[in-house]
Amino acid sequence: MTTLLPNGRVDHWIDGRRVAPRAGQYLASIDPSLGTPWIEVPAGDAEDVAAAVAAAKKAFAGPWRALPAMGRAGLLRAVARKIAEHAEELATIESRDNGKPIAEARAGDLPSVSEMMNYWAGAADKIHGETIEVSKTSFNFTLHEPLGVVGLIVPWNSPLAILAAKVGAALAAGNTVVLKPAEQASASILAIAPLFDAAGFPPGVVNVVAGLGEVAGDAVVRHPDVRKISFTGSTATARKITERSAPGLKPLAFELGGKSPNIVFADADLDKATIGASTAAVFTGGAGQTCVAGSRLLVQDTIYDAFLERIEKHVKQAVRLGSALDASTTMGPIAFAEQFEKVKHYIELGRKEGAEIAFGGRFGPENFAADSPLAKGYFVAPTLFRGARNDMRVSQEEIFGPVTCAIPFHDDDEALAIANDTTYGLASGVWTQNLGRAHRFVRDLQAGAVWINSYRRIHWAVPFGGYKDSGYGRDSGLESLRGYQQTKSAWLELG
Ligand code: NAI
Ligand code: MG
Numbered sequence: 001m002t003t004l005l006p007n008g009r010v011d012h013w014i015d016g017r018r019v020a021p022r023a024g025q026y027l028a029s030i031d032p033s034l035g036t037p038w039i040e041v042p043a044g045d046a047e048d049v050a051a052a053v054a055a056a057k058k059a060f061a062g063p064w065r066a067l068p069a070m071g072r073a074g075l076l077r078a079v080a081r082k083i084a085e086h087a088e089e090l091a092t093i094e095s096r097d098n099g100k101p102i103a104e105a106r107a108g109d110l111p112s113v114s115e116m117m118n119y120w121a122g123a124a125d126k127i128h129g130e131t132i133e134v135s136k137t138s139f140n141f142t143l144h145e146p147l148g149v150v151g152l153i154v155p156w157n158s159p160l161a162i163l164a165a166k167v168g169a170a171l172a173a174g175n176t177v178v179l180k181p182a183e184q185a186s187a188s189i190l191a192i193a194p195l196f197d198a199a200g201f202p203p204g205v206v207n208v209v210a211g212l213g214e215v216a217g218d219a220v221v222r223h224p225d226v227r228k229i230s231f232t233g234s235t236a237t238a239r240k241i242t243e244r245s246a247p248g249l250k251p252l253a254f255e256l257g258g259k260s261p262n263i264v265f266a267d268a269d270l271d272k273a274t275i276g277a278s279t280a281a282v283f284t285g286g287a288g289q290t291c292v293a294g295s296r297l298l299v300q301d302t303i304y305d306a307f308l309e310r311i312e313k314h315v316k317q318a319v320r321l322g323s324a325l326d327a328s329t330t331m332g333p334i335a336f337a338e339q340f341e342k343v344k345h346y347i348e349l350g351r352k353e354g355a356e357i358a359f360g361g362r363f364g365p366e367n368f369a370a371d372s373p374l375a376k377g378y379f380v381a382p383t384l385f386r387g388a389r390n391d392m393r394v395s396q397e398e399i400f401g402p403v404t405c406a407i408p409f410h411d412d413d414e415a416l417a418i419a420n421d422t423t424y425g426l427a428s429g430v431w432t433q434n435l436g437r438a439h440r441f442v443r444d445l446q447a448g449a450v451w452i453n454s455y456r457r458i459h460w461a462v463p464f465g466g467y468k469d470s471g472y473g474r475d476s477g478l479e480s481l482r483g484y485q486q487t488k489s490a491w492l493e494l495g
Contacts, residue, residue, distance in 0.1 A: 004089055004191035009040040012048055012210060013193035015055035016203025021211070022047045029187055032099040032333040032340075033323040035376035039097075041186040044211030049178065049219035052207040056149040056176040057225050059204030064176060067202075069125040076121035076171060078199035083114040086195065090160060090188055095324040098156050098185040099332040099378070100286055102325050113164040113192075116460045116476075120168030123481060127173070137495030144485040146174035147227040147251070151220040153213075153241075155233045156185035156335050157289040157400075162255075163189055165460060165475040166230045167206070173484035178226065179208045180217050182233075184336040186210040213237065221245050228252070228484065232291070234398075235424075235469045253473025253483050255291065255465050257398040258426030260447065261419035262294030262455060263409075266303045268431035272453065274310045275318075280429055280455035281404040283315050283382035287331050288402035289339070291470075292427040294455055296395055297384075297406045298415055304408045308386055312359045315382050321367055323374060333378040334401055340364075340378035343401030347383055350394035355385035355405065390418045398424070412437060420446045425467030429455040448474075 009026060011018040021042040028037035042048070067075075083090065090113075091105035100109070129142035152166045159181055170177050181189040189208055196206040209216050217237075221229055221244050231241055232255040245252060262280040264273045280294025288295065299307050322329035334340040340363075347361055360383025365375035380401055388395050388405035395405045409415040419428060428447040432438055438452045448466045451457060458464060463477035474480045 004086060004194070005039065005093065005187060010187065010190045012042050012044055012052070013190060013206070013208040014048070014052045015207065016197045019048070019051065021045070027183055029097055029185065030336055031096050032335050033325065033377045034373060035337070035378065039187055041183075041190060042210045043183075044209045044216040046215070046219035048209050048211065049216055049223060052178045052209045053149055053223050053225050055204035056178050056207055059202050060146075060148050060176045063202040064205050065174070069127060072172060072174060073121045073124040075200050076117045076124060076168065079196050079201070080114045080117035080121065082195040082199050083110070083117060083192065087111070087114065090192060092325065093191050094160055094188040095332070097187040098159065098335045099324045100158065101329045101332045103327050103329065104286070109158060109161045112460065113160050116164040116168045119460045120172040123478060124172035127481070127485075134491075138491065138493050140492070141490050143488040143490065144173070144482070145488055147484060147486055148175060149178060149226050150175045150228040150230065150484060151178050151180065151223070151226040153180045153217050153220060153229065153231045153233065154182065154189070156182035157286060157291075159185050160188050160192060162232050165464070165480070169475075169480045170230070170484045171205070173481055175484055176205045177207065178220055179206070180220050181208065181210055183210070183212050218244065222248070224248055226250065230473065230475075230483070231255070232475075238471065251483070253475070254471030255473070255475055256426070256469065256471040257400070258291050258293070258424045258466065258470050259296055259396060259398055259422045260292055260294050260424070260427040260429070261296045261298050261422075261445075262429040263298040263415050263419060263431065263441070264300065264303070264307060265430075265432040265434070265437070266300045267433045269433065269453070270303070270307065270310065273431040274307070274314050276429065276431060276453070276455045277311055278314050278318065281382070281384075281402065282456070283319050283331060283402055287334055287380065289335060289400050290456070292449065292456055292458070293400075294427070294429055295399060295404050296390070296422075297404050298409050298418055299406055300415075301408045301410050304406070308358055308384065308406055311384065315359065319382055321379055321381060323377070331382065331402065334380055335378070337378060339400065340380070343380050343399060343403060346394055346397070346399040346401070347403060350385050350388070350392065350403070350405070353392040353394060355388040355392060355394060358384040358386040358406070360384060360402070390421055396422060412440070416441070416444050420444075423469040426470035427451070
């Protein structure tokens with residue numbers, strides 16, 4: 001079926017080859033469009049992690065360290081080409097494994113993964129220190145050195161794209177890596193790993209150990225030779241990682257969840273805002289399973305009812321719920337059964353809290369004909385809560401599904417107060433024609449990203465990350481490179 005994955009079962013990627021989990025345990029990975037297992041992935045443990053860390057440590061001290069910066073740049077460009085050559089295969093694996101519509105994987109994720117390698121190739125040979133005059137007879141120069149072995153732990157919603165931002169920066173800086181994909185969607189990362197070696201990276205520079213978070217992930221976090229953890233996932237897991245990495249004093253970078261406000265003023269271009277609000281809510285694409293989802297839709301009271309009607313009309317015409325592998329699908333399933341149950345639970349909770357379902361609230365088979373093969377898939381119809389209040393749990397807690405709370409506001413001050421009244425601070429959107437208002441919101445919104453008259457734009461050259469409980473440290477952009485380096489200052493005494 002594919003040249004990157006063997007049929008039926010795939011192993012870890014350690015030291016340039018496939019390695020079976022030492023304990024012989026595997027997990028079934030589910031195709032969420034059908035609700036059926038399609039491949040087995042390793043349930044790795046601390047021993048497997050130790051083998052990967054040892055390989056990464058050896059590679060770091062060996063040929064990789066000897067390679068000049070331009071050599072790293074060349075290898076990153078070579079892997080960008082390999083990924084582009086295998087883009088269709090990788091997109092198919094990603095879609096089958098986590099339910100991302102293939103159209104989105106083809107047009108968005110895969111091109112960006114290979115472009116990110118090119119971007120980081122461009123950065124690898126432009127790492128410069130400073131020369132600092134201390135006195136006329138002594139001076140200092142600085143070196144930005146890699147940390148060593150870094151652990152990259154990624155989630156299931158966009159495994160390849162999230163991984164690429166981290167791995168590109170880590171390799172450009174000269175580190176070696178141990179990657180831990182999510183147990184619910186490991187296949188695409190296990191599939192892409194050999195492309196690094198095929199592009200010429202020395203064995204052990206890129207390693208993948210799959211397995212459960214509390215087992216394999218925890219072992220990466222605790223391993224004394226792992227010098228940094230970059231993690232994307234939930235705030236709760238980030239807190240555990242913080243505690244458990246403390247004895248090793250490891251630098252951490254966290255890109256966590258959000259409950260991002262998308263604010264629509266009456267003076268906005270409402271046609272664009274309608275599409276934007278639907279994009280923000282991720283009624284298309286990832287079915288709301290994205291950290292930047294504009295899951296709180298703040299609408300000015302004078303247009304509240306009319307605007308919600310517009311969204312309903314747009315969603316009816318634009319959203320085509322279906323198999324992730326069908327090119328005409330615009331919204332796929334929830335990635336796995338437990339997350340499907342979580343989304344269901346929150347929709348029920350919103351009802352109990354007194355919000356009204358404006359549209360949606362249909363699950364699984366309710367979305368398809370009785371004999372459809374998709375009836376066992378984890379589908380949730382796009383769902384909008386009318387009359388939500390910001391203090392409801394559905395407005396405060398991350399749902400990670402196609403569920404948006406529409407909250408009315410009266411004026412700018414109230415919009416800002418509601419927008420910032422959240423423990424999170426990842427992203428935000430503002431729809432207005434008023435330039436002064438736009439600038440004020442850019443300044444006063446407590447979030448790592450503010451989109452004015454757009455939403456969910458992400459680019460590898462732009463730093464990405466959160467405020468407050470949405471984390472710290474940045475992925476993407478040159479700024480993120482520093483997170484994978486340590487500065488050495490060298491003193492020269494000339495007097
Ligand atoms: P999670 O944060 O537990 O999992 C993310 C990654 O961390 C996975 O690779 C997992 O195996 C690993 N992990 C889990 N426990 C670990 C531990 N103790 N040590 C090291 N690694 C560990 O998130 P989960 O359970 O998959 O999803 C729960 C909720 O988290 C979602 O419903 C959503 O609200 C949020 N989330 C946010 C994401 C984002 O993009 N910021 C991505 C995925 C989930
Ligand atoms: Mg799966």
